[in-house]
Amino acid sequence: MMNAHLLLTLPIAFPLAGVALCAMLWAKPGAQRIVSLIASFGLLLSSIALLAAVHDGTVLATQFGAWPAPFGISFVADMFSAAMVLITGLMAVAVGVYGLVGDAKAREQAFYHPLYQGLLLGVTGAFLTGDIFNLYVWFEVMLISSFGLLVLGGTRAQLDAGIKYVTLNLVATTLFLMAVAFTYGMTGTLNMADLSRVLPTLENQGLVTTVAILFLVAFGSKAAVFPLFFWLPAAYHTASAPVVAIFAALLTKVGVYAIIRSFTLLFDGDAGFTGPIIGAVAALTMVTGVLGAAAHFDIRRILSFHIISQIGYMLLGVAIATPLAIGGAILYVIHHIVVKANLFLIAGAIKAAGGSFELKEVGGLYRQLPFLSVLFLIPALSLAGLPPLSGFWSKFVVIKASLDAGHVVLAATGLVVGVLTLYSMLKIWNEAFWKAAPEGAEAALKSWRNDGATRVAMLVPIVTLAAITLTIGLFAEPFADYSMRAGEQLLEKSAYTDAVLGPRSLAEARP
Amino acid sequence: MEPAFALAFGVMVAVAAYLVMSRNVLRIVLGLLVLSNAANLSILLAGRIGERTPPLVADGDTFIATSANPLPQALILTAIVISFSLVAFTVVLFESAHRRLGTLDTEAMREAEPRDDEPAQAAKRPKLVEEPA
Numbered sequence: 001m002m003n004a005h006l007l008l009t010l011p012i013a014f015p016l017a018g019v020a021l022c023a024m025l026w027a028k029p030g031a032q033r034i035v036s037l038i039a040s041f042g043l044l045l046s047s048i049a050l051l052a053a054v055h056d057g058t059v060l061a062t063q064f065g066a067w068p069a070p071f072g073i074s075f076v077a078d079m080f081s082a083a084m085v086l087i088t089g090l091m092a093v094a095v096g097v098y099g100l101v102g103d104a105k106a107r108e109q110a111f112y113h114p115l116y117q118g119l120l121l122g123v124t125g126a127f128l129t130g131d132i133f134n135l136y137v138w139f140e141v142m143l144i145s146s147f148g149l150l151v152l153g154g155t156r157a158q159l160d161a162g163i164k165y166v167t168l169n170l171v172a173t174t175l176f177l178m179a180v181a182f183t184y185g186m187t188g189t190l191n192m193a194d195l196s197r198v199l200p201t202l203e204n205q206g207l208v209t210t211v212a213i214l215f216l217v218a219f220g221s222k223a224a225v226f227p228l229f230f231w232l233p234a235a236y237h238t239a240s241a242p243v244v245a246i247f248a249a250l251l252t253k254v255g256v257y258a259i260i261r262s263f264t265l266l267f268d269g270d271a272g273f274t275g276p277i278i279g280a281v282a283a284l285t286m287v288t289g290v291l292g293a294a295a296h297f298d299i300r301r302i303l304s305f306h307i308i309s310q311i312g313y314m315l316l317g318v319a320i321a322t323p324l325a326i327g328g329a330i331l332y333v334i335h336h337i338v339v340k341a342n343l344f345l346i347a348g349a350i351k352a353a354g355g356s357f358e359l360k361e362v363g364g365l366y367r368q369l370p371f372l373s374v375l376f377l378i379p380a381l382s383l384a385g386l387p388p389l390s391g392f393w394s395k396f397v398v399i400k401a402s403l404d405a406g407h408v409v410l411a412a413t414g415l416v417v418g419v420l421t422l423y424s425m426l427k428i429w430n431e432a433f434w435k436a437a438p439e440g441a442e443a444a445l446k447s448w449r450n451d452g453a454t455r456v457a458m459l460v461p462i463v464t465l466a467a468i469t470l471t472i473g474l475f476a477e478p479f480a481d482y483s484m485r486a487g488e489q490l491l492e493k494s495a496y497t498d499a500v501l502g503p504r505s506l507a508e509a510r511p
Numbered sequence: 512m513e514p515a516f517a518l519a520f521g522v523m524v525a526v527a528a529y530l531v532m533s534r535n536v537l538r539i540v541l542g543l544l545v546l547s548n549a550a551n552l553s554i555l556l557a558g559r560i561g562e563r564t565p566p567l568v569a570d571g572d573t574f575i576a577t578s579a580n581p582l583p584q585a586l587i588l589t590a591i592v593i594s595f596s597l598v599a600f601t602v603v604l605f606e607s608a609h610r611r612l613g614t615l616d617t618e619a620m621r622e623a624e625p626r627d628d629e630p631a632q633a634a635k636r637p638k639l640v641e642e643p644a
Contacts, residue, residue: 133589137593143597144596148600156622158623159612159622160621161623162608163536164617164623166601167543170546170597171546174594177554178549178553180554181554181586182557184554184557184558185556237623238623
């Protein structure tokens with residue numbers, strides 16, 4: 001059994017070493033590939049070890065530099081953050097393998113590997129840190145890597161997308177920094193466990209709620225919620241296939257993680273005021289996302305809008321804030337990351353085999369590639385929430401939680417949006433797989449058939465993620481049980497604060 | 512002193528909001544700079560200003576009663592480094608976008624999201640209209 005410090009540091013150490021080594025090996029793309037893959041596998045293995053240590057409900061915490069909390073920087077892993085780190089490791093490996101083919105050479109010359117590892121570093125750090133300023137730093141690590149990855153090819157569309165993505169995200173993180181400053185000004189502390197104890201004792205609770213809303217705006221733009229999502233559909237479809245897959249899997253979910261964490265641990269004091277706001281935002285996010293998807297005919301743009309729509313379901317759980325709802329939101333995040341990344345990976349495969357992302361320009365893939373078609377249907381139908389796939393259970397829990405709490409409108413919105421999601425998925429199915437192949441599609445198919453390495457590197461991650469989706473769907477019990485217990489642990493709070501600060505009373509902790 | 516700084520913070524955020532909402536990318540990057548400096552000022556204010564004693568613990572002591580708050584300095588230093596690198600990246604990105612797209616006007620940049628009413632060909636034509644910087 002490894003000690004807590006090692007367990008919490010290894011998931012950061014692997015991508016950090018990956019960034020450093022890949023940057024030093026800048027002239028040797030082959031060596032970078034090996035280093036990047038080893039670092040991704042290391043992240044996956046260390047995250048499995050971390051999950052094994054916390055799955056029974058213990059919360060691990062460590063203090064960097066041995067400064068006692070709340071003075072130093074704490075790293076904390078509870079059931080929720082350990083699950084997020086594990087899924088990050090899984091995506092790191094799946095997308096890492098997928099990224100070895102396609103335009104890999106061109107990407108590698110533009111520092112793909114160091115940036116990829118940097119993105120993983122930022123995401124993992126954000127999930128594990130227990131310090132709100134440190135969270136800001138991890139956000140920025142993630143952001144600067146994502147800037148580089150987005151404009152990797154340097155095409156005109158990417159530069160245009162980059163401007164919008166960079167500007168809106170910079171404004172959002174600066175707002176986050178200001179919210180951190182205001183929090184520090186009110187409480188004199190930045191440690192999240194300490195904040196959780198101090199914030200309810202403040203006299204001016206109105207100010208606390210104001211700062212909570214500022215955090216909601218900052219994290220909400222990261223999570224691409226209504227009406228702060230415009231950077232996402234402006235940018236995602238211009239990035240290359242592995243980049244957009246890892247973006248879709250992780251970036252917005254870090255925002256969702258931060259919302260769930262801050263509104264369970266820090267700002268649950270005025271739930272009567274913030275709950276309805278988050279609920280309205282969730283409903284509008286679901287609806288605008290799915291309607292945006294209905295209007296588009298580029299596979300990547302359809303899928304990008306669906307990211308937004310799905311974020312709404314996760315926020316629904318936060319808005320209702322019962323143990324069932326928070327557990328449902330966690331289950332939804334886990335299901336969604338796997339499914340969404342897989343859909344973008346399949347979009348890349350459709351482009352490779354069918355020649356285009358435009359639905360008008362592809363077709364006939366069901367006749368030619370029935371295996372790929374089945375692989376598309378698994379995540380697509382799961383996204384729409386058809387039983388017995390993973391999306392059904394996560395939607396079921398979230399909607400049941402909203403009905404239990406009497407939020408009929410929110411539940412109905414969730415159900416209708418599910419049907420509209422099915423419409424978008426069937427649109428892709430009808431156009432790309434079912435209709436006859438358009439003129440000139442044979443060339444791409446021929447090169448797909450002749451290029452065994454590309455096929456293997458693309459299909460192995462897709463099959464793996466589809467298998468995970470099926471597993472969550474068919475054996476939902478352990479996953480649902482884990483999410484429910486993680487949700488209870490989040491609402492309990494004392495496990496988290498005790499692990500960081502020790503089970504001391506407030507008076508003892510602050511002399 | 513603090514009210515004056517708070518007022519300055521408000522003015523800076525207002526200026527930044529005005530600049531960032533401009534269509535000219537040059538103004539946007541200036542706005543981002545002002546905004547990040549406003550954030551730094553807010554951290555300084557959050558740590559309370561006024562006390563000027565350096566936070567040095569005298570030899571033999573373990574505790575210092577009154578001193579300037581050292582934590583905001585550390586936070587701002589971190590934030591300055593981060594915002595400096597991000598703004599540097601932004602300037603390079605905007606410059607290469609200007610070179611490749613031939614415009615500084617964000618409304619004219621429709622490469623990633625072409626309008627429905629204009630044919631895709633028109634969107635692909637290089638735009639030669641240049642706004643005075």
